[in-house]
Amino acid sequence: MRNTLARSAQHLSIYVENLTKRFGSFTAVDNITFSVERGEIFGFLGANGAGKTTAMRMLCGLSKPTSGSCVVAGYDVSREPEKVKQSIGYMSQKFSLYEDLKVWENIRLFAGIYGMGEKLIASKTEQTLAHLGFEAERNTLVKALPLGWKQKLAFSVAIFHEPEVVFLDEPTGGVDPATRRRFWEMIYQAAERGVTVFVTTHYMDEAEYCNRVSIMVDGRIEALDAPKNLRQRFGASGMDAVFQRIVEK
């Protein structure tokens, strides 16, 4: 595993300081501070409503913080949102491809949106399709693909423009364990190429796959460490038990 200690600040992909988001009197994200290193797989855990989607939306520039700052890929999200947008990929909780477009059309569309040149798109499309084993599905409408395939394709599209950070919002919702396993292999491959993966999930077996996880309760980060350390600290056999103990505390 990656050495998560002793990295200098310039190797940080995400740096969040005192980030807070209030909706009226309700505090969705309560003064959180954390950082994520380059190439790290960072699990962002929490029960539904704990504030993880709100926090992630602020990191992506989809929502403005009430206070605090976040730096993503070296740029301040509120000061240089355009530069942040160029450097990140995003896979939404809902399915994020166009069902009525063909496989290659989806790839081309999103690559074009990120300003990639025609030649590069063409060669990289071949590479991606080969990597996914989707050569025969090039002209298939996305809606005709099985859910697991769609999610693999959506992930490939999210990292197609080689972002520094990719945000995955519950990417494996509704898929069987075998497909989830294969999806995580793709995440590992991306991380090995240096892509920072920021992933929210509520599957505790997936938390085990992350380098570090943070566990959010009621808008605050209650624990943040490598899964192994958390298990030790809470004397639990699995992340599921760790999560239960933190939430019930």
Added chain:
Amino acid sequence: MSHRKPALSVFNAQLVWKEFRHIFRDARSMLILLAMPVVQIILFGFAITNEVKNAQVAVFDPSGDAVTTRLIEHIHASRYFDVVRNLGSAAEAGEVFREGRASLVVIFSENFGENMWRTGEATVQLLADATDPTQAATLTGYASSIIAGYRQELLAERRIPMRVTAQVNMLYNPQLQGAYNFVPGVMGMILILICAMMTAISVVREKETGTMEVLLVSPVKPAALIFSKLTPYFALSVVNLATILLLSVYVLHVPVSGSLLGLTMLSLLYISVSLALGMLISTIAATQVAAMLASSMVLMLPVMLLSGMMFPVENMPKILQWLSSIVPARWYIAGVKKLMIEGLPVASSLKEIAILSLMAIALIAASFKKLKK
């Protein structure tokens, strides 16, 4: 990374192309977009009209002289009426109506011809079923004008000095064709439906499926997003405008009697208002169903009821007149009537153009403000 140039331009070919794909791949949208104008023009032009053709007429003619016989022939010969029945007595009229066998009954007085020549006065009674008052008024109007016409004919034949009779002239629409009224109405309705409703639905669909979020996270400018959403619907509206005009000129025989350029400019302005309205609806509605409902409540009903397409604005109560003035279709339809039907110069519809321009600016500003949030 050096291969990447920021996608800053307002025009993004990929995005525009994608919007066209969405429409062309969706059989339902295609059907709505391309068949609706044709169906509506044909429905409104031919089927739903308050013109009367070949209405069934029953006649009671106790005098049976040369004058009444020829008068009945005249009525029968007109394209509005078919004389289908001769009644044995005036009392049968009620029965004929109840059984729905005639919509107009003509009852001549006894010795009709003789009275006419001797006293200059003969009476004929027209009975119509006024459960449908519009049709009843139309039928009796047509029948009276046939009778009056025949009397003039007789007077001329016998060389009796002409008496002054009131003559009604129908301006601009001499044959009283319903199409003259409906073509501008259908234009007003179809353009707003296609531009506003389809745009709103296509934006909200992306919100629902989650793709909108992915686009918002990307470096695409909001203006480029809006522009790419509007382009295909703008193009299709222009196609529809051409279709409607061609159908109305060559199928319904409603000519463009004013400036075609002026009419086109007015229509493009109206299309812009409609597109902006669609964007505004899409920023408010969260689901496709909501967008559809909002569009039909905000667009369909007011356009049909308040725009003057079906009921003249002048006859409405003050409060509805006031309400109708915020319906863009009202001003567009009024402008089309002036430029297309009445053949007036463009300057005559300056008021409509000014109001529509203001609406366009206000709506675009409002939807941009909403979208920024």
